[in-house]
Amino acid sequence: MGKRAFLFILTNILVMTTIFIVWTLITTFTPVGGMYADGQLVLSSLLVFSLLFGFGGSFISLAMSRWVAKKMMKVRVLDPNDNLNQYERHIVEKVHRLSRAAGLAHMPEVGIYHSKEVNAFATGPSKKRSLVAVSSGLLEAMDDDAVEGVIAHEVAHIDNGDMVTMTLLQGIVNAIVIFAARVVAFVVSRFVREEMAGIVNFILIFVLQILFSILGSLVSMPIQDTVSHADNGGADLAGKDKMIHALRSLQNYVDRATVNDHRDDSAVQTMKISGGGGMMRLFSTHPDLSDRIESLERK
Numbered sequence: 001m002g003k004r005a006f007l008f009i010l011t012n013i014l015v016m017t018t019i020f021i022v023w024t025l026i027t028t029f030t031p032v033g034g035m036y037a038d039g040q041l042v043l044s045s046l047l048v049f050s051l052l053f054g055f056g057g058s059f060i061s062l063a064m065s066r067w068v069a070k071k072m073m074k075v076r077v078l079d080p081n082d083n084l085n086q087y088e089r090h091i092v093e094k095v096h097r098l099s100r101a102a103g104l105a106h107m108p109e110v111g112i113y114h115s116k117e118v119n120a121f122a123t124g125p126s127k128k129r130s131l132v133a134v135s136s137g138l139l140e141a142m143d144d145d146a147v148e149g150v151i152a153h154e155v156a157h158i159d160n161g162d163m164v165t166m167t168l169l170q171g172i173v174n175a176i177v178i179f180a181a182r183v184v185a186f187v188v189s190r191f192v193r194e195e196m197a198g199i200v201n202f203i204l205i206f207v208l209q210i211l212f213s214i215l216g217s218l219v220s221m222p223i224q225d226t227v228s229h230a231d232n233g234g235a236d237l238a239g240k241d242k243m244i245h246a247l248r249s250l251q252n253y254v255d256r257a258t259v260n261d262h263r264d265d266s267a268v269q270t271m272k273i274s275g276g277g278g279m280m281r282l283f284s285t286h287p288d289l290s291d292r293i294e295s296l297e298r299k
Contacts, residue, residue: 014060014064015056015057015060015061015064016057018056018060019052019053019056019057019060022052022056023049023052023053026048026052027045032044032045032048033045035049035182041182041183041186043183046179046182046183047179049178050175050176050178050179050182051175053174053175053178054171054172054173054174054175054176054177054178055171055174055175057171057174058167058168058170058171058174059167059171061167062125062163062164062167063125065123065124065125065163066109066123066124066125066129066130066131069121069123069131069133070111070131070133073113073115073133074113074114075111075112075113075131075133076111076112076113077109077110077111077131078091078092078110078111078112080092080093080096087139088112091110091112091134091139091147091151092110094147094148094151095107095108095110095132095151095155096110098148098151098152098155098237098238099155099158101237102155102156102158102159102233102237103159104127104155104158104159105127105128106127106128106129106130108122108124108130108131108132108155108158109124109130109131109132110131110132110133111131111132111133111134112133112134112135112136112139113133113134113135113136114135114136115135115136115137116135116137117135117137117138118135118137118138118141118142118249118250118253119134119135119137119138120132120133120134120135120138120150120151120153120154121133121154122154122155122157122158122162122163123163124158124163125163126164127158127159127161130158130163132151132154132155132158134147134150134151138150141249141253142246142249143249145241145242145245145246146242146245146246146249147246148238148242148246149234149238149242149243149244149245149246149247150234150246150250151238152233152234152235152237152238152242152243152246153230153231153233153234153243153246154230155233155234155237156229156230156231156232156233156234156236156237157226157230157233159233160226160229160230160233162226162229162230165226166226173213173216174216176212176216177209177212177213177216178209180208180212181204181205181208181209181212182205184204184208185200185201185204185205185208186201188200188201188204189201189204224286224287227286227287227292228287228292228295231243231247231292231295231296232296232299234246235296235299240296240299243296244293244296244297247289247292247293247296248293250289251289251290251293254289
């Protein structure tokens with residue numbers, strides 16, 4: 001856990017350092033100046049700053065996503081040229097077969113990470129440099145047809161280019177959050193004593209970025225569309241029955257992981273696959289499993 005936290009912090013430091021260097025170069029060698037001049041907020045400079053940090057952070061994170069995922073999740077990459085056991089080779093062949101069926105010219109890396117959670121993910125900066133990883137918990141809990149449905153879903157994410165789509169969406173949200181937080185903080189700070197304006201502005205930027213980021217979670221609504229498209233793509237690749245079977249297996253697992261109406265976080269804390277009910281469904285990155293199953297059954 002300590003290593004994961006260290007890698008997460010290190011990655012963010014590298015991202016922020018890179019963007020600060022770029023911002024310094026822009027303000028030094030271009031007509032774009034700082035965000036404040038003569039006590040006024042320069043909106044044109046703030047816009048450039050917001051776009052740079054919003055999209056820059058997202059795309060640098062995307063470029064590093066495969067490496068970071070392998071390090072943070074301790075993914076053991078299954079090289080088809082290595083001496084794999086029969087089941088490991090079966091997983092690799094399954095991913096490659098579904099990838100070829102999807103028309104991918106470059107086969108994703110395949111990996112397994114040790115975790116009790118029943119989960120899988122796809123990541124990577126492009127179709128040429130992608131990764132499909134499954135948890136040991138998923139392989140232990142699901143039968144072969146369900147595993148194929150889950151893998152088909154992840155391959156569909158790669159084929160659809162969903163990593164780039166989500167990066168663009170996150171970049172837009174980040175830029176809006178950065179811009180709006182600073183504009184609101186500046187306006188409010190004008191109504192306090194001059195000697196307190198700087199402190200108020202700083203605190204408000206910090207608080208508002210957190211608040212606006214939470215509100216920005218509503219971007220999960222279009223992200224939910226990518227999940228549904230991946231379900232449909234997985235059904236096309238593996239067959240509708242296997243995709244529905246995979247979702248039902250996930251649903252059964254989530255139900256078993258619920259104890260006295262409280263989730264056992266040790267089992268499902270990173271799964272984030274059940275949308276929940278009520279207002280929380282607005283903030284879930286995945287539609288409710290029942291809705292996903294019903295949608296596939298109507299297909």
